[in-house]
Amino acid sequence: MKDYNLYWMNYSISIANDVDGSHLRVGAILISNKNELIFATSGSSKLSWCQELLTKVQEYNINEAQSLYLTINTMNTNREFELNMLLRKINIHKIYLGVPDPNLDCYLDNDPFLVFECIYRYPENLQKEILNQNSQYYKNSRQSIKLNSYYSVKRISTLVVELLKSRGYVVTKNELENNKTVNDFIKFIIKKYNLEPMMAEHLINNILSEAFDEKYASYNYTNDARSLDLNWKDNFFFVYNKLFDSPLNDKVIVDVGVGSGNEAKILFSNCQKITFVDIAPNGLKKIKREFPNSHCVLSRAEKLTLLSDDSYDLYVSLRTYNSSFFDIKKAISEANRVLKSNAGIIISIANGFLDSTRNCIIPGLLIPGTNFVDVYRGIDMAKKLSTYFVTMGFKEIQILPTNIEIYLSAISM
Numbered sequence: 202m203k204d205y206n207l208y209w210m211n212y213s214i215s216i217a218n219d220v221d222g223s224h225l226r227v228g229a230i231l232i233s234n235k236n237e238l239i240f241a242t243s244g245s246s247k248l249s250w251c252q253e254l255l256t257k258v259q260e261y262n263i264n265e266a267q268s269l270y271l272t273i274n275t276m277n278t279n280r281e282f283e284l285n286m287l288l289r290k291i292n293i294h295k296i297y298l299g300v301p302d303p304n305l306d307c308y309l310d311n312d313p314f315l316v317f318e319c320i321y322r323y324p325e326n327l328q329k330e331i332l333n334q335n336s337q338y339y340k341n342s343r344q345s346i347k348l349n350s351y352y353s354v355k356r357i358s359t360l361v362v363e364l365l366k367s368r369g370y371v372v373t374k375n376e377l378e379n380n381k382t383v384n385d386f387i388k389f390i391i392k393k394y395n396l397e398p399m400m401a402e403h404l405i406n407n408i409l410s411e412a413f414d415e416k417y418a419s420y421n422y423t424n425d426a427r428s429l430d431l432n433w434k435d436n437f438f439f440v441y442n443k444l445f446d447s448p449l450n451d452k453v454i455v456d457v458g459v460g461s462g463n464e465a466k467i468l469f470s471n472c473q474k475i476t477f478v479d480i481a482p483n484g485l486k487k488i489k490r491e492f493p494n495s496h497c498v499l500s501r502a503e504k505l506t507l508l509s510d511d512s513y514d515l516y517v518s519l520r521t522y523n524s525s526f527f528d529i530k531k532a533i534s535e536a537n538r539v540l541k542s543n544a545g546i547i548i549s550i551a552n553g554f555l556d557s558t559r560n561c562i563i564p565g566l567l568i569p570g571t572n573f574v575d576v577y578r579g580i581d582m583a584k585k586l587s588t589y590f591v592t593m594g595f596k597e598i599q600i601l602p603t604n605i606e607i608y609l610s611a612i613s614m
Contacts, residue, residue, distance in 0.1 A: 205236060206270075210297060210323050213270040214330055216243045225303075226334050229254060230270040231263075231293075239266060249275070251283035258291050265292045272299040272323075272331050274314060280304075284313045299323040299331045300568075301576055303342035307564060308602050314577055315602075322581055328568055344574045346556045346563050357525035360412035368404070370394060382528040383409070383501065406501070409526060410480050417460045418483035426553040426562045426605040427463075433605060434467055437519075437547070440601055440608045444545040445515075452514040455539060457502045457532075458521025462488035468517075476513070478505065503531035508539045516540055520551040520606055523566070523582060533589045540613040546595065548586065552579035553605035564604045579607045 209230050217228035220243050229250040231239040240257045244250040250271075257263070275283045284296070296313075298320055305312075314320055323331070332339050339345060358377050365372050370390070380386040383405060391401045427433055441449060450471045459465050459477040461484045469475055469492070476496040477488050485497045498507050502521065516536045522529055536546055554563045554574055566578035583600050586609050590598050595611035602608075 206297065207324075209268075209270045210299075210327055212241065213272050214299075214327060214334065216241055217272055217331075217334060219243050222337065225273060225275060225338060227275055228270075228272045231257075231266050232268045232270070234265065234267045234294075236267060239263065249277075249283060251275070251287055254287055255290060258287075263291060266294070268295040268297065269293050270297045273335070274298050274301050274305075274312075276302045276304060280309065282309075282311060282313055285311060288313060288317070294319060296320045297323060298577075300328050300339075300573075301344075303335070303338045303344065305576055306343045307604075308576065315580065322577070325569060328575075329571060332568070332571055332573055339573050342573065344563060344565065344576065345572050346554055346558075346574060357412050357416060360415055361408055361525075364408045364411055368408075370404075381526065382531075383503065383526045384528065386526060406480075409501075410482060410499075413479075413524075414481040414483045418481050418487065420461045420463065426555045428555060429560070429562050430553070430603075430605045433603070436601070436603050436606075436608065437468060437549075440547055440599075440610050441515075441545075443599060444547070444597075444610055444612065449515075453512065454515045454517060455508065455513045457505075457516065457518040457536070458524070459488055460484050460521075462491055464519050466491055476508065478502065478508075503528045503535060505535045505539055510538055511541050512539050514541060514544050516544070516546045518547075519549045522548055522586065523550050523579075529586060530589055533586070533593060537593045537595070537613060542613060544613045546590075546609075546611050546613065548609045549606040550579050550582050550586070550609070551605070552602065552607045562604050564602075583607045583609055 209232060213228035213230045217226040220226040227250045228243050230241045231254060233239050240254060242250050242253040244253055271284065277283060296317060296319065298314065308315065358374060361377065362372055362374065376389065380389040387401050387405050390396060390405060391398060453474045454469065454472055455476045455478060456465055457478045459479045465477065465488060473494060475492065476498060477485060478498045478500050479485050480501055482499055485499060489495065489497050500507060502518065522532065540546065552564060552566060556563050563574045565574040565576035568575050568578065580602065587598050587600060590611050594614040596614065598611045600607065600609055
């Protein structure tokens, strides 16, 4: 991200501090095509940020701007997005957005974040500043949850730190955070402990297998949003039927990140030509018992070396691509390699939490280090995935958000 973008983002947050706590602290900055400030506002006691900007736009007859920096995508009392009101009056090439309105708890068709292509997000550290700036509103939001104890205790990062320590390798949470993909983490371990590359790769692969086994090999829907979403199977087949006219059981399928097989048992019970891939060996043993004729492969999604080129009609990976230490670009590249021409790919991104205290699903993903579930965060990732699809030549790319996951589908070249 360019320095001037960060400058305007920080400036928008700073002007929002001028607002008293009786309503949301929002900062908005409009920038010209020459990257010069047109107007900055945090609203007033009588006018919202949008109303003030509209007044200035009309007063100075401005019909175009390079960018808008907006800390919160606010809604009015009628659940209309104020940003839409501004966009009806002025053409803005790029919009940089901090966080959703604290009252946004679902996906709305009129949300500019879903409609407008050139919307980008503030980085995580600035998102957290905005949440803190408006803590009383976000703390009481329906999107604020207490972490399910299953996830807070069995975090992959925590398990990895503990497993490495048991082998004599001390790694901090910050060091994990700074080395988010497997390859980066292997390089870090090589440098920190002066290990041979093959030894380091073997160590990290084993550690990750054990960690994912501990968390997911015996996983069921007790702690999962799927327990309350009875439509998830229908959503999958809705996406599949947009790709193909022929039945699923006619296809040669690879399911990457199968875990304990809860979804596979429901979706693929009649499929005879199927390969299951996972990093957790005990999970694969379990799925092999359920599908004795299947081909099971212990492997990471980013390194499907045991699978041949141009072999599959359908690649499926459900709620795996936002796993810890996952390299999205490499995984999609491998998916592209193993798929036949005009084959299908269906990926879903985990995008919902089970709030056990209220017995409901909270759509979105947690902003790390907070209890706020951001409904836009999964969409951010879906947009990133779709750009990789385009780069690698996939066509007919579609995105379908649901309350527990966001589906991406496409056809290979």
